[in-house]
Amino acid sequence: MTKALAAAGSDAGQAGLAQMSRMARVSCYTLGALSSAPVIAMLLWSLKTQTLRSILTLVLSAILIAALLATCARTWRRFFVLTFPLWVVASAYAACTILSGKVPGRALALLLSGASWEEISGLFAIWPQKWMTLPIAAVMALYLILSSKLPVWPIFSRATLNVGGVLLALTIPMGVYAAQNSAQLAEGVALNPVVGSVIFFGMQMPRAHDELQGKLVAKTPFHARRTRTGEEVHVLIVGESARRASWSAYGYTRPTTPYLNRLAMDGEAILLRNAMADANLTEFAVPMMLTGLTPQQAASGGRLGGNLLDLAKEAGYRTAWLVNQDVGVSTLMAIAADHLEYPPDLHEGIFGRSALDEVLLPAYRAEIARAGHARLIGMHGMGSHWEYYRRYPRNLQRFGSPQRLSMLTSATTDRSMFTDLADSYDNSVLYTDWFLQQIIEAARELQVPATVTFFPDHGEASPTLDGGAVGHGSAHYVAAEFEIPALIWLNAAYRQAHPEKVAALAANGSKEIRSHDVFSTMADLMGINWPGATPERSFASERFVPDATKEHLARGVLTKRP
Numbered sequence: 001m002t003k004a005l006a007a008a009g010s011d012a013g014q015a016g017l018a019q020m021s022r023m024a025r026v027s028c029y030t031l032g033a034l035s036s037a038p039v040i041a042m043l044l045w046s047l048k049t050q051t052l053r054s055i056l057t058l059v060l061s062a063i064l065i066a067a068l069l070a071t072c073a074r075t076w077r078r079f080f081v082l083t084f085p086l087w088v089v090a091s092a093y094a095a096c097t098i099l100s101g102k103v104p105g106r107a108l109a110l111l112l113s114g115a116s117w118e119e120i121s122g123l124f125a126i127w128p129q130k131w132m133t134l135p136i137a138a139v140m141a142l143y144l145i146l147s148s149k150l151p152v153w154p155i156f157s158r159a160t161l162n163v164g165g166v167l168l169a170l171t172i173p174m175g176v177y178a179a180q181n182s183a184q185l186a187e188g189v190a191l192n193p194v195v196g197s198v199i200f201f202g203m204q205m206p207r208a209h210d211e212l213q214g215k216l217v218a219k220t221p222f223h224a225r226r227t228r229t230g231e232e233v234h235v236l237i238v239g240e241s242a243r244r245a246s247w248s249a250y251g252y253t254r255p256t257t258p259y260l261n262r263l264a265m266d267g268e269a270i271l272l273r274n275a276m277a278d279a280n281l282t283e284f285a286v287p288m289m290l291t292g293l294t295p296q297q298a299a300s301g302g303r304l305g306g307n308l309l310d311l312a313k314e315a316g317y318r319t320a321w322l323v324n325q326d327v328g329v330s331t332l333m334a335i336a337a338d339h340l341e342y343p344p345d346l347h348e349g350i351f352g353r354s355a356l357d358e359v360l361l362p363a364y365r366a367e368i369a370r371a372g373h374a375r376l377i378g379m380h381g382m383g384s385h386w387e388y389y390r391r392y393p394r395n396l397q398r399f400g401s402p403q404r405l406s407m408l409t410s411a412t413t414d415r416s417m418f419t420d421l422a423d424s425y426d427n428s429v430l431y432t433d434w435f436l437q438q439i440i441e442a443a444r445e446l447q448v449p450a451t452v453t454f455f456p457d458h459g460e461a462s463p464t465l466d467g468g469a470v471g472h473g474s475a476h477y478v479a480a481e482f483e484i485p486a487l488i489w490l491n492a493a494y495r496q497a498h499p500e501k502v503a504a505l506a507a508n509g510s511k512e513i514r515s516h517d518v519f520s521t522m523a524d525l526m527g528i529n530w531p532g533a534t535p536e537r538s539f540a541s542e543r544f545v546p547d548a549t550k551e552h553l554a555r556g557v558l559t560k561r562p
Contacts, residue, residue, distance in 0.1 A: 027146040028153070034143055038090040038193040045098050045334055046191055057178040057188020063167050068204040069148040070155045070164075079155060082149035088140065088194035093200065103190050104200050109208035110327050111344055116129040134355045160375055212327075214336030220305035223525075224530040231448045232494070233368065233375045234526050235439060236518070237307070237430065238286055240325065240383030244485045245465065246429055256426050260487065263440070268489060270505045272539075275486035277344060278515035279553035280472045282326070285457040285515050286380070287333050290519035292519035292537065295551050299558040307333045308519055309378065314362035317527040324353055325380045337378070341368065353388055356506040357381035358433050358561060368442050376526065379439075384460060386471060388424035399423045399430075418463045421470070424464060440489050451525050452470040453516050456484045464483070477554055477561045486513065488525075488540075500526060501540045506537040512546045513534070529535030 039062045045057045073079035097103045154289040156164075178185050190196045195478045210216055244250050249260040249271060251282045263269035278295050279285040288298055290307045301558055309319045321337035323330055323343075345355045348489075360379055367377050389405050400423025436454060443450045460479040461469035488505055495502050501524070520537035536545040 014434055024149075024326060027150055028076055031076075031146050031150075032145065033167050034139070035080065035083060035087050038087070039057070040095040041094045042191050042193050044439075047096075049101075050187065050191065051181075051184050051546070053178045053181050053184040054191060056174045056187035057185050058191040060174045060178060061172050061189055061192040061195055063171055063250060065192070067168060074155060076153045076155055077150040080143070080150065084147065086197075086552050087143065089197040089201065093193040094177070094198040097191075097193075103196055104204075106204060106208065106328075107348070108333065109200065109204040110212065111342065113205060113208040113212050133512065159443045172240060191222075191304055206290070211334075212336070212342075214334035215349070215353070216309075216331075217304060219310060219334065219336035219426060222306055222311050222314050223532040224311050224528050226315040226317075226527055227529050228527040231372065231374055232526065233377070233448060233450040234380070234444065235364075235377045235443060235450070235452040236522055237439060237454045238289065238325075238378070238380045238453070239454055239484075240381060240385045240485050241405040241458065241460040242384055242429075242432070242456035243425070243460040243462060243480050244483045245480065246426060246460075246462065247485045247489075249433060250485055253381055254426055256399075259433050259437040259443060264487075268445065269440075270487040270488045270490075270502075270509050272488070272513050274512045275455065275484050276512055276514050277456065277482045277484050277552070279556070280458045280474060280478070280481040281553070281555060282457045283329055283332065284553045284556055286329050289455065289457070289515040289518045290335075290378075292516050292534070294516050294528075294547070294549075295553050295558060296549070299553060299556075300485040304363055307335055308522055309335055309337050309376065309530060311523060311530065312376040312526060313338070314530075315526070316374060317376045317526065317528075318370070319376070320363070320367045320377045322363050322367075322377070322379045324357050324360050326354055328344050330380065335378075348350045351386050352382055355382075356391070356393065356431075357383070358438070361438055365442055366441065368446065372524075376522075383456065384425060384428040388421065391428040396431050397427050399426045402427075422462055422464045425460070443489070444491060446491065447493060448495050450491045451494055452489040453487075453522065453525070455486045456517070457515075458482065459484050473555055475555045475557070479553065479561075481554075482552055482561070483537065500542070504540050504542045504544065506543050507542070511544070512548075513539050514547045516545070517544075 005498070021132055039058070043055065043058060046058060050058075064142050069083055070079055073082055095102060102171060149481065190199065197448065207216075245258045246252050247253075247260070248255050249257040249264050250273070255261070260269065260271075264271050275294050277285050278288045279298075284298060287293065287304060287307075288295065291304055292310075293302045293304070302360065309321060312319050319337040320339040320341070321330065321335050322341040324343065341360060342361075343355060343359045345353045345359075348354060362380065364377065367375060387405070389402050400420060402420035402424040404417065405420050405424055436452075440452050445463075458472050459481045460472050461474070461478050463470045466478065466480045468479050475480060490502060517537050517539055520534050521540050523533065524538035524540040535541045535543045540542055552559055552561060
């Protein structure tokens with residue numbers, strides 16, 4: 001009887017061990033599926049979007065990394081526990097790639113580096129799929145629980161050694177084939193979510209941080225000083241693709257700028273009637289505007305030794321730079337403001353950000369309210385950049401009903417679409433007028449001297465009004481791409497404190513004013529002087545001398561207009 005019971009107990013114990021062994025194997029298989037999911041997801045996505053060499057590089061790198069990690073871990077429990085952080089970032093990397101259609105790179109690194117925790121949390125608050133956080137957290141918890149309860153099984157059994165040997169042998173021909181094209185090899189390495197995430201967080205994020213801090217450009221001090229004391233606020237708005245002939249404040253028949261019309265009529269704003277862009281592409285025009293380089297200097301490779309914000313900081317101004325544009329233009333000039341605002345935009349397309357310029361208003365109002373300091377607030381918006389129909393809200397669609405437009409219709413030759421293009425562009429101008437109203441009316445509440453300057457990067461050609469030309473960036477001179485609207489608003493306190501500046505602005509308002517004049521003019525308005533100052537370049541000075549060269553950069557090439 002005793003022997004029978006002992007035998008029964010032994011059988012039950014063996015059955016229990018067998019059951020536990022089966023459960024452990026199921027856990028190990030589950031963990032294997034979870035840990036390989038990011039690579040498999042990237043592989044499936046790559047089959048539709050990438051070259052064969054890049055795909056083979058992804059597979060090759062996945063095999064080699066798994067082998068390396070297995071060699072270091074030695075047991076399955078240690079392997080899954082130690083690779084948990086890599087699995088988390090690899091899963092996020094793969095999800096970001098699949099959702100956005102491209103691997104995370106410099107653009108995302110700049111976005112994350114420039115975003116505050118408040119902005120990121122605010123973005124999460126409006127995320128429509130917040131419910132997904134619960135299942136994601138549950139999967140992560142399951143991974144940790146299963147991996148911590150695994151038996152201490154060795155990885156390198158006879159079976160795994162055989163399979164591993166075969167896989168490693170396959171990496172040799174894959175590596176030889178993939179190495180024949182270095183560019184596709186690099187793309188394939190970036191496709192691996194483990195390697196790609198390590199590169200992204202270990203290299204691209206630190207570099208993006210340094211770019212946003214202006215550390216990658218050697219700067220020469222201006223030795224600037226402020227010639228007056230007291231609190232002042234100066235705002236510079238860099239517009240985008242603004243065609244002067246489409247603004248009603250400059251005579252356009254459609255009422256596209258009702259607010260500016262009133263300001264001009266009341267004499268509150270000084271319209272610059274003959275403002276000209278130095279270039280018809282943003283990456284050339286904005287640096288000239290913020291550094292004072294002329295088209296001739298820019299064409300000959302003139303060095304960017306410092307920008308307007310550097311000058312203002314040296315003179316004691318607190319600076320802010322609010323960006324709803326390609327932040328690469330800002331990093332090109334190594335803009336390093338005391339406060340940089342670059343709101344996240346998960347829907348950015350090939351023609352730029354989809355967020356409306358009003359996304360900058362909360363940060364602007366916060367800077368306006370920051371009393372006690374002389375302040376320079378710069379803003380770089382999307383303005384009227386193509387795609388026009390995405391640059392304004394539905395409630396400001398006053399002209400036409402441009403519903404047929406799509407990403408590709410900017411280059412259309414279908415004349416029936418020209419009216420829709422003009423309608424959507426005019427709606428974007430109406431929105432810019434509204435945006436300027438928000439900026440100026442907030443500044444109006446200040447009791448200290450304040451100015452608001454609006455100066456676009458370049459113009460825009462309209463197919464209905466400019467002989468079929470459309471957009472900007474032409475290789476030759478097209479008047480509409482260089483003729484821009486520009487203005488300066490000054491509050492009562494500034495007018496009273498500096499009447500000579502107001503008189504000079506009014507006297508120079510009809511003269512030709514160029515992008516590179518903005519640098520000296522803003523410095524003049526702020527009362528900043530330095531050894532290299534050029535008062536003849538300031539249209540806020542009675543010593544202003546218009547640039548008579550008629551030279552501009554058309555698609556980056558020095559061109560003389562007729």
